[in-house]
Amino acid sequence: MKKGAVSALLVAAAVALAVVWGPSPEGGTASSHREAPAISEDPTADNTDVYAFRSLDKPDSLTIISNWIPAEDPGAGPMYYEFSSNARYYIYIDKKGDGGKPDIAYRFTFRRSEPVAFLRTTVQRYTVTRIANGRKRVVARGTTPPNNVGPRFLETNFGTADYRAIAAQRVTPLNGGGTVFAGQREDAFYADIGAIFDLLAFRRGTGITGGGKDFFAGYGVHGIALQIPISSLNDDDGIVGVWASTERPVLQVRAGAHNRRRTTSDRAPAFAGRHVIRRQKWVQVSRLANPLVNELIIPTASKDRWNALPPGRGDRPFLRFVEEPILAALINQLYPGVINAPEKNRDDLVSVFLTGVEGLNKQVEPSRGADLLRINLGIPPTPANEVNRLGVLGGDLAGYPNGRRLEDDVIDIAEQAVAGALKGNPNAKLLGDGVDSGDRPSLGFFPYENDPFSGFVNSKGNCERGTEEVGGQNATCP
Known part of the structure; x- marks a missing residue:
C-alpha cells in the first residue's frame, strides 16, 4: 500500500479512536473514559466501566459495578468530585x-x-x-463516604483517619435482599493508553512481556456497586445481560406569542412579558456495557448518537463496523506480515459484543443483537490463585467476555480478539499493552473496588514518594 493510503488509514483510525488525555481534573480516557465528543464535556454523566461477576465470598449473588467520572485526581480540591444531583444513574438487567x-x-x-x-x-x-414489571419501588436510601481528601480532614470531620472503616459504614442493605454502595473508589481499570492511542506504538519490550505504563495508576472514579441474590432474578437459562446509563434533564420551552421553542439542559430562556410553557423530560446521554465498543467500533460522527440510543435498536445500524473493524486493518498496516488479523466477516466479534458466545453465554441471534455485558450465572467464580487475566481467551470461563471481573485485562483481550484470537489466529497472542494488572489489588469483599488514594499523598500510584506523618497518622497510600 502506498504511503499516502497508509497515512489515510492511520488518520481514519485515529478519528475512530478519538480519545484525548487531558491534564484537567476532568480528564481521562478508555475503557470508556471520554469516549465521545459531547460526554467528554460532561464527566459527571460519563460511564467509564461496567463489571459483572460472581464473587468468591458471595457466590450465590451477582455483583454489578458501574463507574462514572473519569480520572479523578485525589487532590483536586476544593470542589472535589461528586455524583451529579442533576442526573439519574441507572444499572439495568436484561434476561x-x-x-x-x-x-x-x-x-x-x-x-x-x-x-x-x-x-x-x-x-x-x-x-x-x-423498577420492574411496570412498578417503581424505593429499595434503599444511603449516604456515600467522603472523598479521601486526607487524614486530617477525615479525623476532624469523621472521627478517624481510617478511610476503609468509614467506607464500610456506608454499605447499605437493599429491601428485598442484596447490598448497595456508592462513592469514590480507586479506578480498577488499567492500560498503557499513552502507547495505545499513539497508534498502537507499543513500548520496547511490551506486548505480552510486560513493561507498559499504567496511565490510570493513582486516579479514582465514583462507583456504584450492587450485590443481588441470583435467586431473585428468576432467570430460566441463567444468562443475563447488564448495562448502565446516565440521564440528564432537558427543558423544552415555548413562548406563546413568539411561538419559539428551545431545548436546553441549563436554564430556561427569558421571554419578557410573554406566557412561557416549560416541560422537563429526561434523556439518556451516556451508556456502557462491553468495554471499548464506543472507542474502537463506533465512528466519531456517530458516538454521541450511539450514547443516546438504547442497546439493541441503537446498535444494529453499526453492525458492519463490528463485522469489518477498522482496528484490524490498522494492526495489519502497522505490523505487516506479523499479526495477519482477519479484516472481514468477523462473526466472532459479533458474538462477543452483540449476541453472546456460543456455548458460553449466547442469548440472541445477530438480527436481535445488542451491546450487553453478558454473564452465565451457572459458571462458578474462579479461585483467586487460578484467575487468568485474559479471561475466556486464557481458559478462564468466569472472566471476560463472560461478565467482567475487576482483574480482567480487557485491553489485551480486546486487542487479541480483534486480531483474530477467537478465529484461531496464533499471532493474536503477541499483542498486549504490557500492563498486566492494576496498581492496587481489588478487595476480597464488597464493594470489591479498592479505596481511593489519599488527596494529601497525591502520589499517582507511587506510595513511597508520598509517605508522611500528619497529626500522628501515617499518610502513606492505604
Whole structure:
C-alpha cells in the first residue's frame, strides 16, 4: 500500500479512536473514559466501566459495578468530585438479551453534599429505586463516604483517619435482599493508553512481556456497586445481560406569542412579558456495557448518537463496523506480515459484543443483537490463585467476555480478539499493552473496588514518594 493510503488509514483510525488525555481534573480516557465528543464535556454523566461477576465470598449473588467520572485526581480540591444531583444513574438487567425493555432497572439519584469551611464534605445522600414489571419501588436510601481528601480532614470531620472503616459504614442493605454502595473508589481499570492511542506504538519490550505504563495508576472514579441474590432474578437459562446509563434533564420551552421553542439542559430562556410553557423530560446521554465498543467500533460522527440510543435498536445500524473493524486493518498496516488479523466477516466479534458466545453465554441471534455485558450465572467464580487475566481467551470461563471481573485485562483481550484470537489466529497472542494488572489489588469483599488514594499523598500510584506523618497518622497510600 502506498504511503499516502497508509497515512489515510492511520488518520481514519485515529478519528475512530478519538480519545484525548487531558491534564484537567476532568480528564481521562478508555475503557470508556471520554469516549465521545459531547460526554467528554460532561464527566459527571460519563460511564467509564461496567463489571459483572460472581464473587468468591458471595457466590450465590451477582455483583454489578458501574463507574462514572473519569480520572479523578485525589487532590483536586476544593470542589472535589461528586455524583451529579442533576442526573439519574441507572444499572439495568436484561434476561432476554435483545436490549429492549429491561427486566429490572435500578435508578440512583443523589443530593448535593453540604459545605464545610471552604470545602465540601462530599458526603451525598442517595435514593435507590427498583423498577420492574411496570412498578417503581424505593429499595434503599444511603449516604456515600467522603472523598479521601486526607487524614486530617477525615479525623476532624469523621472521627478517624481510617478511610476503609468509614467506607464500610456506608454499605447499605437493599429491601428485598442484596447490598448497595456508592462513592469514590480507586479506578480498577488499567492500560498503557499513552502507547495505545499513539497508534498502537507499543513500548520496547511490551506486548505480552510486560513493561507498559499504567496511565490510570493513582486516579479514582465514583462507583456504584450492587450485590443481588441470583435467586431473585428468576432467570430460566441463567444468562443475563447488564448495562448502565446516565440521564440528564432537558427543558423544552415555548413562548406563546413568539411561538419559539428551545431545548436546553441549563436554564430556561427569558421571554419578557410573554406566557412561557416549560416541560422537563429526561434523556439518556451516556451508556456502557462491553468495554471499548464506543472507542474502537463506533465512528466519531456517530458516538454521541450511539450514547443516546438504547442497546439493541441503537446498535444494529453499526453492525458492519463490528463485522469489518477498522482496528484490524490498522494492526495489519502497522505490523505487516506479523499479526495477519482477519479484516472481514468477523462473526466472532459479533458474538462477543452483540449476541453472546456460543456455548458460553449466547442469548440472541445477530438480527436481535445488542451491546450487553453478558454473564452465565451457572459458571462458578474462579479461585483467586487460578484467575487468568485474559479471561475466556486464557481458559478462564468466569472472566471476560463472560461478565467482567475487576482483574480482567480487557485491553489485551480486546486487542487479541480483534486480531483474530477467537478465529484461531496464533499471532493474536503477541499483542498486549504490557500492563498486566492494576496498581492496587481489588478487595476480597464488597464493594470489591479498592479505596481511593489519599488527596494529601497525591502520589499517582507511587506510595513511597508520598509517605508522611500528619497529626500522628501515617499518610502513606492505604
